[in-house]
Amino acid sequence: MDDILKQYIVRKEFMKPNRDVYVVNAKNIRDVMKALKESYSGGIYLATIAAVDKVKENVFELNYFIHIVYLSKTIVIKTTVPRDNPRIDTVIDIFPGAYEAEAEAYDLMGIEFVGNKYLKRPFFAPVDVVAQNIYPLRKDAPV
Amino acid sequence: MSIIKEVIKNFFSKPSTIEYPRKAEIPVEKDFRGEFYADLKKCTGCTLCALECPAKAIEMKKLPENIKLKHNPRGLYPVVNYMTCVYCYRCVRVCPVDAFITTPNYKLSSVKEVYSEEKTLKTLGMG
Amino acid sequence: MAEREATTVIKIPITLDIPIGPQHPAIHEPVMLKIYADGEEVVHAEVNTGYNHRGVEKLMEKNSFYKDKFLSSRVCGICNTVHENCYTRAVEYLAGLEPSPRAKYIRVLAMELERIHSHMIINAIMAEVIGFDTLFMYIMRDRELVMKAKEILTGNRVEAEIHMFGGVRRDIDDVKKDKIMDILKKLEPRLKYYRKLFEEDPTINSRLAEIGILKPETVLGYSLLGPILRGSGIKSDVRAEDKYDAYGEIPWTVITRPEGDSLARMLVRWDEALESLEICKYILEHLPQGPAVVDERKLPRVFPPGESYARVEAPRGELVYYINSVGGANPYRVKIRTPSAVNIINSAFSYVGHSIADVPVILVSYDPCISCMERAIVLDLKNNVEKRVPLKYIAQKKVRL
Numbered sequence: 001m002d003d004i005l006k007q008y009i010v011r012k013e014f015m016k017p018n019r020d021v022y023v024v025n026a027k028n029i030r031d032v033m034k035a036l037k038e039s040y041s042g043g044i045y046l047a048t049i050a051a052v053d054k055v056k057e058n059v060f061e062l063n064y065f066i067h068i069v070y071l072s073k074t075i076v077i078k079t080t081v082p083r084d085n086p087r088i089d090t091v092i093d094i095f096p097g098a099y100e101a102e103a104e105a106y107d108l109m110g111i112e113f114v115g116n117k118y119l120k121r122p123f124f125a126p127v128d129v130v131a132q133n134i135y136p137l138r139k140d141a142p143v
Numbered sequence: 144m145s146i147i148k149e150v151i152k153n154f155f156s157k158p159s160t161i162e163y164p165r166k167a168e169i170p171v172e173k174d175f176r177g178e179f180y181a182d183l184k185k186c187t188g189c190t191l192c193a194l195e196c197p198a199k200a201i202e203m204k205k206l207p208e209n210i211k212l213k214h215n216p217r218g219l220y221p222v223v224n225y226m227t228c229v230y231c232y233r234c235v236r237v238c239p240v241d242a243f244i245t246t247p248n249y250k251l252s253s254v255k256e257v258y259s260e261e262k263t264l265k266t267l268g269m270g
Numbered sequence: 271m272a273e274r275e276a277t278t279v280i281k282i283p284i285t286l287d288i289p290i291g292p293q294h295p296a297i298h299e300p301v302m303l304k305i306y307a308d309g310e311e312v313v314h315a316e317v318n319t320g321y322n323h324r325g326v327e328k329l330m331e332k333n334s335f336y337k338d339k340f341l342s343s344r345v346c347g348i349c350n351t352v353h354e355n356c357y358t359r360a361v362e363y364l365a366g367l368e369p370s371p372r373a374k375y376i377r378v379l380a381m382e383l384e385r386i387h388s389h390m391i392i393n394a395i396m397a398e399v400i401g402f403d404t405l406f407m408y409i410m411r412d413r414e415l416v417m418k419a420k421e422i423l424t425g426n427r428v429e430a431e432i433h434m435f436g437g438v439r440r441d442i443d444d445v446k447k448d449k450i451m452d453i454l455k456k457l458e459p460r461l462k463y464y465r466k467l468f469e470e471d472p473t474i475n476s477r478l479a480e481i482g483i484l485k486p487e488t489v490l491g492y493s494l495l496g497p498i499l500r501g502s503g504i505k506s507d508v509r510a511e512d513k514y515d516a517y518g519e520i521p522w523t524v525i526t527r528p529e530g531d532s533l534a535r536m537l538v539r540w541d542e543a544l545e546s547l548e549i550c551k552y553i554l555e556h557l558p559q560g561p562a563v564v565d566e567r568k569l570p571r572v573f574p575p576g577e578s579y580a581r582v583e584a585p586r587g588e589l590v591y592y593i594n595s596v597g598g599a600n601p602y603r604v605k606i607r608t609p610s611a612v613n614i615i616n617s618a619f620s621y622v623g624h625s626i627a628d629v630p631v632i633l634v635s636y637d638p639c640i641s642c643m644e645r646a647i648v649l650d651l652k653n654n655v656e657k658r659v660p661l662k663y664i665a666q667k668k669v670r671l
Contacts, residue, residue, distance in 0.1 A: 015577050015578065015579055016363040016364060016576060016577070016578040016579075017363045017578070019579060042486075042487070042490070043490070043504075044490065045490045045491075045493045046493055047493070047581075047588070047590060047607070048590055048592075048605070048607040050592045050603075050605040052594055052602075052603050053603070063592070065579065065590070065592075069504065069506045072510075072511040074579070074581070076579070095491065095493070096491050096492050096616070097491060097492045097493025097494075097612065097616055098493075099615065099616055100611060100612055100615040100616055101607075103615075136328060137327065137328060145471065145472075146404060146405065146467065146471070149408070150404065159411055171421075172421055172422055172425070174425055174440075175421065175425055175426070176425045176426050195336065195337075197333075197336075197337040197340040197341065229340070230426070231340050231429075231431050232431070233336075233340070233566075236439065236566045236567075237566055237567060239567060
């Protein structure tokens with residue numbers, strides 16, 4: 001696993017219980033996903049994308065959880081995006097199952113996925129919240 | 144095979160609906176999570192149950208004027224609102240002196256008996 | 271030649287727009303399926319979604335870890351035990367608590383009883399949608415036995431609040447064990463009868479076989495989970511991969527079928543229900559001794575910082591909780607991803623090419639955790655008339671389009 005992604009890894013950490021976390025740069029996300037899909041084709045799926053709002057460090061942190069059926073393992077790919085310009089490339093043509101996860105991150109946190117033409121605003125949030133241009137899950141949104 | 148044999152057999156046996164509440168009663172287990180109220184002989188007024196309730200259904204009230212209890216220095220006792228309560232029994236488990244009395248009573252829809260105040264005050268012999 | 275004025279205008283609608291709209295009291299997301307149909311055949315489908323499910327994640331950041339446990343079990347009514355289990359295990363990984371062996375076995379017993387009753391209800395709904403009301407009533411009558419068993423074990427028929435960080439909240443003694451064993455013995459011949467009926471009945475076969483076929487590569491690419499994955503031949507089950515609680519010590523097998531149509535998915539569910547019954551009987555005979563109940567007054571108030579990620583096998587697929595904490599009594603971020611969200615939203619591609627009467631059959635075979643989407647609005651564009659029709663009548667071809 002390490003030698004497939006060796007050129008992209010910045011750091012390696014652990015998440016409980018015993019899951020490997022690979023920290024990569026946000027520019028290389030499409031190459032990382034393509035490399036993973038080609039090595040394990042026929043037995044890999046994207047579980048979900050979780051976005052965390054870190055106000056103190058002024059970044060958004062994105063976690064991609066990928067499950068590999070052959071090894072019975074889940075690995076985590078972690079990137080960060082600056083908070084005042086949250087844009088990242090989409091992976092929807094490599095893993096079509098990312099449609100729901102990217103739509104949710106766009107609607108509730110405001111992260112824009114470049115290249116995904118199915119994003120639209122009133123997907124989960126109700127219409128009056130959208131009209132005021134509020135992203136509900138950010139830490140500075142009024143409740 | 145078809146379901147015809149089963150249908151004909153059920154045609155001649157008695158129906159399986161229970162006609163509640165006019166003709167039959169439903170048996171319930173003894174430790175079903177039903178109605179509960181506080182026992183003033185043990186309560187110390189620490190207000191832990193009101194802090195830990197996930198539904199905010201417990202309110203602390205002051206005791207009436209003429210009662211002074213040695214084990215209750217602040218003079219507070221919990222009153223449960225049965226319409227807001229979700230019967231999760233967190234208050235029963237978290238109480239440090241086990242001061243709640245539990246029953247399996249589940250017939251609780253009424254307009255008059257919404258608060259547990261009278262039942263709690265009756266444990267001291269008044270109310 | 272004199273000109274004649276046009277006297278009538280004939281409007282020919284090219285496609286009919288049928289929104290199958292949301293209406294349900296249950297707790298999961300409301301979904302609107304918009305189907306564009308040409309005659310009888312579906313050419314395009316869209317999924318629009320809703321609303322108040324995501325308020326849960328924002329609310330969990332304001333409450334303490336203990337109150338969030340009670341909140342997480344109220345996200346879904348049918349699968350509330352597995353939500354509790356996933357949250358409890360995620361917090362236990364964070365804090366380093368370990369439950370005792372007897373507590374692990376009791377947790378597995380509660381989850382397997384819930385799996386049986388959830389599979390029975392989705393098969394009953396499938397029978398009702400195709401018009402087989404007699405079978406619906408029989409399955410619901412036998413499901414009452416499982417609800418009674420849950421009441422004996424946990425104290426409540428639906429909401430089983432039995433998990434706590436470090437163990438369980440109630441214990442089981444010999445009298446209760448015998449009562450639950452009696453119920454399981456009464457239930458076993460009924461489950462076998464229903465499984466045989468689903469395989470051999472000509473009505474069910476003609477409506478369900480060869481409808482909604484999904485190939486293995488498509489299923490993995492779109493991340494559809496649970497019995498959909500196992501009904502297309504891929505052998506993947508969270509209980510066998512992570513081996514959480516006591517699943518590493520109990521002998522059981524993963525069930526797959528190779529065909530990939532709606533009938534295969536329903537048969538996978540009946541086989542899983544029979545397997546769960548065997549697991550319950552094994553647990554009741556082999557319970558280890560020792561303490562199981564944890565004292566709630568001695569648990570810590572403040573949890574250490576860190577991240578954790580827990581997965582569990584719900585009856586509908588794979589359920590995932592991700593918790594991020596910076597120390598303190600409240601969590602910083604909780605993310606919940608339910609299997610129904612992915613199964614319904616990502617699967618809009620699979621209705622194309624079938625006739626309209628097959629749409630409810632395919633939707634119910636994906637097991638939406640919604641209490642049955644009920645009404646469809648049929649817009650008759652020719653006469654400008656709107657009719658409201660229950661979904662059943664479309665499935666039984668009683669509506670003429």
